[in-house]
Amino acid sequence: MFVISFNLINLPRAHDPFFNQTLDPQIGHALKDVHNLIKRSGNTLVQYPMEIYYSALVLLPKSVCLPLARERHNRALPTVIRGLPETWEPPERSLLAHSLFISADKPRAHWLSRKSSCGTMIHEWNIRTNAETQIPVNIHSIGHAPTITKLANNGYFSYSPESCLLSFVAFSSSAGSNPEPRLWDLSNANVLPLHSETTLLHASDNGEYACVLHAGHPQVYLVDVKLNSCHWLPLSVTEPSYSGLACVTFSSDAKLLAIHPRYVAQFLSF
Amino acid sequence: MAGTGKSTIAQSICNRLYADGMLGASFFCSRSAGGGRNDARRIVSTLAYQLAYHIEGFVAELGKVIRLPQRINQQLDSQLQQLLWEPLDNAFLASGSSWKRLPLIVVVDGLDECSDESAQDFVEALLLRFEHSYPIHLRFLLLSRCERHIGVPIRKTNVDVSRFQLQDVPRSAVNNDIRKYVEAGFVDMSRRKGWDNDWYKGEDIDLITAQADVLFVYAATVLKYLADSRFHPKSRLQIIRNLECHPTPGDKALRSLHLLYGTILQNLGEEEDLEWFEVELARRVLIILASSHEPVFIHVMADLLNCELREVRECILSLSSVVLVPSQLEEDFHPIPIWFLHASFPEFVLSSQLLPVHFRSHIGDDHRTLALRCIMILEETLQEGLLGKDVTRHTSRRDITPNTIPYMISPTLQYATRYWLMHLAKAALDRSAMAQSALQIAHFVNGYLLRWLECLAWTYSLDAVQETLDEPTTGAIINVCHFVQFDQPATGS
Numbered sequence: 001m002f003v004i005s006f007n008l009i010n011l012p013r014a015h016d017p018f019f020n021q022t023l024d025p026q027i028g029h030a031l032k033d034v035h036n037l038i039k040r041s042g043n044t045l046v047q048y049p050m051e052i053y054y055s056a057l058v059l060l061p062k063s064v065c066l067p068l069a070r071e072r073h074n075r076a077l078p079t080v081i082r083g084l085p086e087t088w089e090p091p092e093r094s095l096l097a098h099s100l101f102i103s104a105d106k107p108r109a110h111w112l113s114r115k116s117s118c119g120t121m122i123h124e125w126n127i128r129t130n131a132e133t134q135i136p137v138n139i140h141s142i143g144h145a146p147t148i149t150k151l152a153n154n155g156y157f158s159y160s161p162e163s164c165l166l167s168f169v170a171f172s173s174s175a176g177s178n179p180e181p182r183l184w185d186l187s188n189a190n191v192l193p194l195h196s197e198t199t200l201l202h203a204s205d206n207g208e209y210a211c212v213l214h215a216g217h218p219q220v221y222l223v224d225v226k227l228n229s230c231h232w233l234p235l236s237v238t239e240p241s242y243s244g245l246a247c248v249t250f251s252s253d254a255k256l257l258a259i260h261p262r263y264v265a266q267f268l269s270f
Numbered sequence: 271m272a273g274t275g276k277s278t279i280a281q282s283i284c285n286r287l288y289a290d291g292m293l294g295a296s297f298f299c300s301r302s303a304g305g306g307r308n309d310a311r312r313i314v315s316t317l318a319y320q321l322a323y324h325i326e327g328f329v330a331e332l333g334k335v336i337r338l339p340q341r342i343n344q345q346l347d348s349q350l351q352q353l354l355w356e357p358l359d360n361a362f363l364a365s366g367s368s369w370k371r372l373p374l375i376v377v378v379d380g381l382d383e384c385s386d387e388s389a390q391d392f393v394e395a396l397l398l399r400f401e402h403s404y405p406i407h408l409r410f411l412l413l414s415r416c417e418r419h420i421g422v423p424i425r426k427t428n429v430d431v432s433r434f435q436l437q438d439v440p441r442s443a444v445n446n447d448i449r450k451y452v453e454a455g456f457v458d459m460s461r462r463k464g465w466d467n468d469w470y471k472g473e474d475i476d477l478i479t480a481q482a483d484v485l486f487v488y489a490a491t492v493l494k495y496l497a498d499s500r501f502h503p504k505s506r507l508q509i510i511r512n513l514e515c516h517p518t519p520g521d522k523a524l525r526s527l528h529l530l531y532g533t534i535l536q537n538l539g540e541e542e543d544l545e546w547f548e549v550e551l552a553r554r555v556l557i558i559l560a561s562s563h564e565p566v567f568i569h570v571m572a573d574l575l576n577c578e579l580r581e582v583r584e585c586i587l588s589l590s591s592v593v594l595v596p597s598q599l600e601e602d603f604h605p606i607p608i609w610f611l612h613a614s615f616p617e618f619v620l621s622s623q624l625l626p627v628h629f630r631s632h633i634g635d636d637h638r639t640l641a642l643r644c645i646m647i648l649e650e651t652l653q654e655g656l657l658g659k660d661v662t663r664h665t666s667r668r669d670i671t672p673n674t675i676p677y678m679i680s681p682t683l684q685y686a687t688r689y690w691l692m693h694l695a696k697a698a699l700d701r702s703a704m705a706q707s708a709l710q711i712a713h714f715v716n717g718y719l720l721r722w723l724e725c726l727a728w729t730y731s732l733d734a735v736q737e738t739l740d741e742p743t744t745g746a747i748i749n750v751c752h753f754v755q756f757d758q759p760a761t762g763s
């Protein structure tokens with residue numbers, strides 16, 4: 001059975017008691033937390049030091065001793081609704097999800113997983129009931145073009161539960177060891193070259209936008225496909241492990257964003 | 271082995287090669303010199319820059335690569351290919367047969383001073399090229415301690431590598447050189463002071479040579495000790511005569527050096543008749559220097575010790591046999607970096623069991639004082655957004671001009687950021703001393719951790735702190751902090 005932990009994150013509400021909580025001065029625990037934080041997010045923090053006041057706080061495990069949180073008051077940060085890990089221990093590695101979709105009008109999230117023993121499966125998770133269903137899918141029936149020989153990291157693609165798969169991050173067949181990520185619009189066969197460090201993306205239902213993650217950059221980019229322009233999303237990602245980010249998606253009304261590190265998913269609203 | 275004079279030999283070779291027109295480039299790695307000289311990834315670009323002066327056509331070919339900066343990455347093998355081999359080969363092809371100079375020699379000294387990973391990468395990347403073909407006009411001379419990560423790739427390679435170990439030089443030959451060095455040092459000292467040469471005897475030179483026993487650094491330290499202008503060398507020579515050194519080969523070869531270091535520190539208060547607070551200042555200056563692993567500005571030490579620049583200057587002068595005293599020490603406004611004469615001394619200072627008793631008995635309290643002073647500096651200085659209001663959460667390090675960080679984050683703040691925890695870990699061995707400091711530590715941890723982490727990130731110090739946190743001594747901090755918490759609840763901010 002697949003086990004996955006989800007994080008639901010909302011914008012902070014005014015007078016959230018969490019921010020006014022008085023914490024005991026557990027110095028030893030605080031230093032251990034600092035140690036773990038550096039081990040997990042050190043590389044990202046070196047590149048984006050100011051994220052220590054933002055993303056690094058949002059995704060800290062529940063058990064973290066939080067003299068840190070004293071510095072959070074009056075700061076508008078998303079809060080974790082569901083799925084935050086309890087401790088610094090690594091989450092269970094039971095699922096390698098490759099794509100994630102959250103529906104704005106339905107309380108459901110979808111993701112796709114591949115396991116050699118089970119094949120490719122679409123998972124549907126009902127956020128309200130916590131029930132999960134699995135739907136087998138044939139990867140070769142979803143538009144694998146002959147000119148594309150290798151999909152990024154074993155095939156990241158975005159998924160529309162209403163119709164079909166919409167987009168791929170693909171490597172050029174002729175590029176050899178140099179990946180050339182591109183957005184491939186299946187509806188019209190157009191190809192949009194992306195930054196060479198792009199690791200994965202998700203296209204919106206209407207095909208006008210894509211979320212893009214770049215290796216070495218903790219921020220999530222929003223790509224306007226028509227204009228080929230890029231915007232920052234307001235929430236960056238540093239935890240629990242940026243290098244393990246597996247997929248990203250957003251709802252059609254652009255009010256919900258779901259990101260999926262290798263083993264844990266977080267749902268964010270902004 | 272440390273102290274045998276590898277870098278001095280490398281310097282002499284460079285001078286000789288330069289005089290003969292054969293020096294292509296040189297790079298002296300150093301853990302202590304700062305400026306990235308302990309990072310092998312900096313070697314290639316420096317070598318390329320220097321080679322551009324010596325090889326016809328190299329500049330033009332290098333320029334073609336530099337004009338396409340996206341081609342250059344941090345991988346050492348790529349750097350070597352793009353910045354050295356490619357311009358070198360193309361320059362040779364472009365010049366045809368007219369390029370018939372002797373091979374140029376590239377000298378890289380002290381690879382062991384670089385991080386293990388980058389040094390190994392450099393050696394392997396270098397050997398990779400030589401496995402396929404020899405660069406027509408370039409040969410490399412690498413000087414290093416025989417560390418495993420450097421020695422193994424060289425031993426395993428099929429490349430024709432000539433290896434020379436200083437240990438293979440007969441001891442008698444090395445000691446003869448040391449004898450000449452000491453003799454010349456004595457003569458020079460007499461000449462500079464206007465004395466006859468009768469204040470020392472031939473037996474003294476024999477004794478120092480025997481005590482040094484192939485360690486040039488021992489002889490150099492003795493000469494510095496004797497040359498202190500504030501004392502007549504005769505009295506200090508007597509101290510050296512009284513040393514009972516019995517050097518033994520192998521790991522214990524540094525014993526005589528440690529005995530000398532201990533004697534120098536032991537006599538700091540006694541022979542030099544310093545006041546207790548001057549000895550305390552000297553002790554803490556040495557601890558700061560030894561802790562930092564890199565030169566420390568004299569004004570930073572004054573800030574950390576909460577004293578006048580003048581006092582630190584005088585202290586540095588009293589330590590001139592083990593500390594490099596810059597010629598501009600008397601200048602008021604110049605940021606003068608201070609460092610040890612030799613890398614073996616900080617190791618000696620940090621190994622508390624080797625220190626003289628009167629030093630050792632105060633070391634915990636010294637570290638606690640320094641930790642609390644660092645905490646005080648941090649609390650006074652740290653703020654969210656150290657680089658100014660224009661720097662936001664979306665600002666990448668790449669958006670910041672390199673000079674901004676040292677301009678906005680002072681060297682004193684950098685030291686305090688990086689080393690308060692290390693001082694605390696050393697002080698934590700003294701449980702009662704820690705208990706006295708509980709409130710200050712709790713106040714800092716409760717109110718400043720995030721700002722501290724921001725400063726660590728900007729100054730590339732996260733790794734250094736992680737190493738401190740990895741050490742068993744830090745477990746002592748955590749345990750003592752728990753003890754403190756229960757016994758003396760801190761109020762926090």
